[in-house]
Amino acid sequence: MNVGIFTDTYFPQVSGVATSIQTLKNDLERKGNTVYIFTTTDPKVPKDTVEPNIFRLGSIPFVSFTDRRIAYRGMFHALKLAKELDLDIVHTQTEFSLGMIGKFVAYSLKIPCVHTYHTMYENYLHYVLNGHLLKPYHVKQMSRLFVAGMAGVIAPSERTYDTLKGYGIMTPLAIIPTGVDLSLFQQAVDTTALRQKWHLAADQKILLTLSRIANEKKIEVLIKNLPDLLTTDPRLILMIVGDGPDRADLDELVDQLHLEQNVIFAGEVDHDHVSPYYHLADIFVSASDTESQGLTFIEAMAANLRCIVRSNEYTDNLFADPSLGITYDNSTEYLTAVRTYLEQRPTTAHGVKVREQKLYSISAEAFGDRVLDFYQDSYKYFLKKKLANKPFKGEEYYHD
Numbered sequence: 001m002n003v004g005i006f007t008d009t010y011f012p013q014v015s016g017v018a019t020s021i022q023t024l025k026n027d028l029e030r031k032g033n034t035v036y037i038f039t040t041t042d043p044k045v046p047k048d049t050v051e052p053n054i055f056r057l058g059s060i061p062f063v064s065f066t067d068r069r070i071a072y073r074g075m076f077h078a079l080k081l082a083k084e085l086d087l088d089i090v091h092t093q094t095e096f097s098l099g100m101i102g103k104f105v106a107y108s109l110k111i112p113c114v115h116t117y118h119t120m121y122e123n124y125l126h127y128v129l130n131g132h133l134l135k136p137y138h139v140k141q142m143s144r145l146f147v148a149g150m151a152g153v154i155a156p157s158e159r160t161y162d163t164l165k166g167y168g169i170m171t172p173l174a175i176i177p178t179g180v181d182l183s184l185f186q187q188a189v190d191t192t193a194l195r196q197k198w199h200l201a202a203d204q205k206i207l208l209t210l211s212r213i214a215n216e217k218k219i220e221v222l223i224k225n226l227p228d229l230l231t232t233d234p235r236l237i238l239m240i241v242g243d244g245p246d247r248a249d250l251d252e253l254v255d256q257l258h259l260e261q262n263v264i265f266a267g268e269v270d271h272d273h274v275s276p277y278y279h280l281a282d283i284f285v286s287a288s289d290t291e292s293q294g295l296t297f298i299e300a301m302a303a304n305l306r307c308i309v310r311s312n313e314y315t316d317n318l319f320a321d322p323s324l325g326i327t328y329d330n331s332t333e334y335l336t337a338v339r340t341y342l343e344q345r346p347t348t349a350h351g352v353k354v355r356e357q358k359l360y361s362i363s364a365e366a367f368g369d370r371v372l373d374f375y376q377d378s379y380k381y382f383l384k385k386k387l388a389n390k391p392f393k394g395e396e397y398y399h400d
Helices: 016-030 075-085 097-109 136-147 158-166 192-197 219-230 247-256 275-280 295-302 313-318 331-343 349-361 364-388 394-398
Strands: 002-006 034-040 054-057 059-062 065-071 089-092 113-116 152-155 173-175 206-210 237-241 263-267 283-285 307-310 325-328
Touching: 002 016, 002 075, 002 097, 016 034, 016 295, 016 364, 034 065, 034 075, 034 097, 054 075, 054 097, 065 097, 075 097, 089 097, 089 364, 097 113, 113 364, 152 158, 152 364, 158 173, 158 313, 192 275, 206 219, 206 275, 206 295, 219 237, 219 247, 219 331, 237 275, 247 263, 275 295, 283 295, 283 331, 295 307, 295 313, 295 349, 307 331, 313 325, 325 331
Parallel strands: 002 034, 002 089, 034 054, 089 113, 113 152, 152 173, 206 237, 206 283, 237 263, 283 307, 307 325
Antiparallel strands: 059 065
């Protein structure tokens, strides 16, 4: 199968979406398919760089979200390429520029177009005129309009699925959690060099958070809770891996709380090199309440690192067993969970079994299999709809 993935975000941009796409691409190709990535240009990629099966369209920084980009040209060039590549299916991964181009290409070539709905946009409205321009109603309308005519939509979690159903979307929906290439995180790692780089003692405990440094990630909550934890262990370290628009604000907060010796900003780390950071840490922590497919949570789990994250429908399901992680609703619960995990690290047979079962369900292999099945179902739906020349109800999607 020749698959065209259309996305505004791809490496070298660091994001969960880029990681998800690369994971899918690699697994589909391991199974004999050919995957072509249509994405934006990036300042970090020289124009003369040769990237097999990756096509970049001219782009500019996105308004109020300048570390992300949108294409401003290339629609007909993408169509020409897609014809030459003989695409069987288009898989869009954004609702913006490349998403619209992907829909145009699929419509022009008369092939199915499916979509993965990655982002809960209602949590990001503050990026556009501080939330004064767009409201949740606009997100609902935009989402319904974009997926209209699609052959299927992937929701990475039950939370996303329920949100889309709440929008009244009739396009066939399927829940397919994003997978992780477990081999990247399960290999033994010598963290000695990393400890030396950051001047950490061999017995020093580390809380790790890894994400884009932006308001919605609520990293400031982790920093504000750190002084309480230091009364238990004054040498405790909070390591923040990532970069983003709110880095200066966090630097200022660390200075105000006099935590310079206990907070490390490691900066942005290429995804291929993040595994040692997971293995270095004792606990992965997060205060974000917007996660609908927390890939860093899954990567931490793959590295045998327990997680303490904010409670929501998605995280409560992911960390249903305390051998994997704990969810919390407030600072008191967070502090208790951290202290509990710092004091003991169970290695029971039950914990090992639970982790193995969970990891298979979120593996790249299982992810790729589910998406391939979804493509086949979407193709059947596309043909039925085309032959019948009428819309179908979502439940008809699953029947021949």
